[in-house]
Amino acid sequence: MRRGALLLAAGLLAGSVAGPLAAPLAAQEAATATGGELRVLDKLTGVVIDVAVQTRQTRQVGNLSITLQECRYPVGNPASDAWVLLEISLVDRQTAPLFQGWMVASAPALNAMDHPRYDVWALRCMPG
DSSP, rough: OHHHHOOOOOOOOHHHHHHHHSSSSOOOOEESSSSSEEEETTTOOOEEEEEEEETTTTETTEEEEEEEEEEEEEOOTTTTTTTEEEEEEEOOOOOSEEEEEEETTTTTTTTOOOSSSSSEEEEEEOOO
């Protein structure tokens, strides 16, 4: 009987804690920027490079070819976050892209590029 009461109490507590967290978040209105800023780490040399890239522009960093397809940011606060659509491939481009998708500046591990030598992060959008 005591175990059942503890489980019921734990269930009620979990429900009261999970209830507010389970509510859907409000969608943020986003604007599209003319470009974005990325950070590239060469894990072999330890060199960190910040790269400004215009929308639909390709920049070469080391052996990487980075194309910024789109950069979006919250309308009321451009400095708060950035959502960047990237295509990253090796310079020779004879292989499939290493990464193709969205990166989120506030959560870089959410959709990270998996490469033995390079790490790439979205830093911010450049509204303009």
